[in-house]
Amino acid sequence: MSAAGPSLEVDIGALHLKNPVLAASGTAGFGREYAHFAPLFGAIVAKSVTLGPRAGNPPPRLVETACGLLNSIGLENPGVEAFLRDELPAARGLGVPIVASIAGETAAEYGELARTVSRADGVAAIEVNISCPNVARGGMLFGVDPAQAAAAVGAARAATRLPLIAKLTPNVTDVCAVARAVVDAGADAVALINTVAGMAIDAERRRPVLGGVFGGLSGPAIKPIALRMVWLVAEAIDRPVIGMGGICDARDAVEFILAGAAAVGVGTATFVDPGAAARVVDGIRAYLVEAGARSLRDIIGAARRWRDAARA
Amino acid sequence: MSAHGGRAGGGAPLGAAPPPWAAAECRVLGREEPAPGYVRLLLEAPGLAARARPGQFLHVHCGHGREPLLRRPLSVHDADPAAGTVALLVRVVGRGTALIAGVAVGDVLDVLGPLGRGFDAAGGGTHAGVHASAQSGARADAQGGALALVAGGAGVAPLVFAARASAGRTVHALVGARTAAELVSVAELGRWGARVRVATDDGTSGHHGPVTDLLEDLLARQGGGRASGAVDAPREVWACGPLPMLRRVAAIAGGAGVRCLVSLEAHMACGVGACRGCAWPAPGAGESAGAGESAGAGESAGAGESAGAGGCATAPSYVHVCRDGPVFDAREVAL
Numbered sequence: 001m002s003a004a005g006p007s008l009e010v011d012i013g014a015l016h017l018k019n020p021v022l023a024a025s026g027t028a029g030f031g032r033e034y035a036h037f038a039p040l041f042g043a044i045v046a047k048s049v050t051l052g053p054r055a056g057n058p059p060p061r062l063v064e065t066a067c068g069l070l071n072s073i074g075l076e077n078p079g080v081e082a083f084l085r086d087e088l089p090a091a092r093g094l095g096v097p098i099v100a101s102i103a104g105e106t107a108a109e110y111g112e113l114a115r116t117v118s119r120a121d122g123v124a125a126i127e128v129n130i131s132c133p134n135v136a137r138g139g140m141l142f143g144v145d146p147a148q149a150a151a152a153v154g155a156a157r158a159a160t161r162l163p164l165i166a167k168l169t170p171n172v173t174d175v176c177a178v179a180r181a182v183v184d185a186g187a188d189a190v191a192l193i194n195t196v197a198g199m200a201i202d203a204e205r206r207r208p209v210l211g212g213v214f215g216g217l218s219g220p221a222i223k224p225i226a227l228r229m230v231w232l233v234a235e236a237i238d239r240p241v242i243g244m245g246g247i248c249d250a251r252d253a254v255e256f257i258l259a260g261a262a263a264v265g266v267g268t269a270t271f272v273d274p275g276a277a278a279r280v281v282d283g284i285r286a287y288l289v290e291a292g293a294r295s296l297r298d299i300i301g302a303a304r305r306w307r308d309a310a311r312a
Numbered sequence: 313m314s315a316h317g318g319r320a321g322g323g324a325p326l327g328a329a330p331p332p333w334a335a336a337e338c339r340v341l342g343r344e345e346p347a348p349g350y351v352r353l354l355l356e357a358p359g360l361a362a363r364a365r366p367g368q369f370l371h372v373h374c375g376h377g378r379e380p381l382l383r384r385p386l387s388v389h390d391a392d393p394a395a396g397t398v399a400l401l402v403r404v405v406g407r408g409t410a411l412i413a414g415v416a417v418g419d420v421l422d423v424l425g426p427l428g429r430g431f432d433a434a435g436g437g438t439h440a441g442v443h444a445s446a447q448s449g450a451r452a453d454a455q456g457g458a459l460a461l462v463a464g465g466a467g468v469a470p471l472v473f474a475a476r477a478s479a480g481r482t483v484h485a486l487v488g489a490r491t492a493a494e495l496v497s498v499a500e501l502g503r504w505g506a507r508v509r510v511a512t513d514d515g516t517s518g519h520h521g522p523v524t525d526l527l528e529d530l531l532a533r534q535g536g537g538r539a540s541g542a543v544d545a546p547r548e549v550w551a552c553g554p555l556p557m558l559r560r561v562a563a564i565a566g567g568a569g570v571r572c573l574v575s576l577e578a579h580m581a582c583g584v585g586a587c588r589g590c591a592w593p594a595p596g597a598g599e600s601a602g603a604g605e606s607a608g609a610g611e612s613a614g615a616g617e618s619a620g621a622g623g624c625a626t627a628p629s630y631v632h633v634c635r636d637g638p639v640f641d642a643r644e645v646a647l
Contacts, residue, residue: 029586036334047588055628062579062589067379069581076588076630220378248378271581272373272381274335274424 013188157186234260250283367430457547464553488523
């Protein structure tokens, strides 16, 4: 970064990022799968881990949809201990902050996972995943209810001093109520959206396509849904919002930032183009230069300020 | 072995090792339609040509937009390090493959690769802990004995490269198709010295019946297997084709005591082991979890990944086609 160029640095609670582009959980594995692209991210949010190993859902796990991807992975992961032992040391060497993502089946499990992860060296922050739509227990069941969401985040909060990011689901009536609840329970930031619940049916075989029947939709198809929710939540809470959902290029990312996101996540786009995040970073910088902004912070929520000004 | 023989996963330390795969923009040097619905593309890709191994795949972007969204995994059909070229054999089965096949000479294809484990790496014991039990069997000397290649339909795609790389061995190439007009790459296989026999479902060329009949015949006639002393007796079988064909090939090879490698295809998102989307049941696990429904055939000859998710003896366990494969020892996967 040129010293004269605009600053892309941003703080998510105590988590300092050199740029605002995160790898969304589940889309960059544990980091090393994209080792040579990893240093370009502001941070990598690792794939969510559970207390024990999970094999994941039966295949098929993927369906391509119009401008989107429906998945039913089912939190396949080697378990938190194997993550710390086998994955984190390599991830730590990538030269980028690693955010561990945890998924429990009970509030107490979120506490245990947060405590376990906090003992390790090299975890910069914890994402509390209360929004996975593809598991029978835990996951989204926490994220759809403000009290349950608060219980999970509260248990993690009691177990760690690391910055806590609550990952929210869009599959709710009032996302702001959930956002307020997790902030009250101690979340330092929220990230949204996780995938939109959906399904696909095979007309020839007359049965659901996905082995898990239902899945979560990601990709460009969900961007307008995500943008609205980021807009709403950024108004509802006084903590940083990490916006994600269908971001493919810098223009998409800037829209989320203008809606109030302090940082953004790139997910499905990485599958298509491992260099997508790097192009997003470069494009945000170019946007700031063109706008004459000295810092990313100058444009966070700018579209909302425009609306406020119009009202006045 | 390639200098980049290591893979992105599997517990290998990262350090300063060069990436095992890369993104590349490859100019299309040639395009031909060897059969209805098939397009053969020749790409200028010196890096890929130098590193690719038979059975590996490229993850190819479809067109230039966001629809269709995902890349398509395509087997490396051939690679010529001296010429710096790589060939793809595209069977058009949907919009994505139609876009890829529709490129013109001079256009550029955006690819990731080379990806996955090829024929010479399958069952090589690099995935200890993931499916160690499946690898406890004998491991054939890659240079020892004759080799039988079995292709069904578009499954011939990776086997031309396999024949090139096996040019020093006795190679029997058994090629099956629905009809004579859909037989592709027979001449290429012959060019690398393979003894080619063909089979068609409708009897318009070669044997009238499934290509697996030819394998049964070959193994019976040649007395293939460990017990045989015949010089031309196949000691291993490499197969790519529809799942029912692979099941039959694995059964025939298993019955003859011959090592069998199969190249699987699956829908993929990332192609590099990150998304865990291309799970495939491991043997003896996950029957109740839909093992029989797992052949979510991709648009093209596909590819794998090791999630390290094994280790739980009672739970279903999966391998991943993009990084653990696409080529597996037939004993590593539930077919």
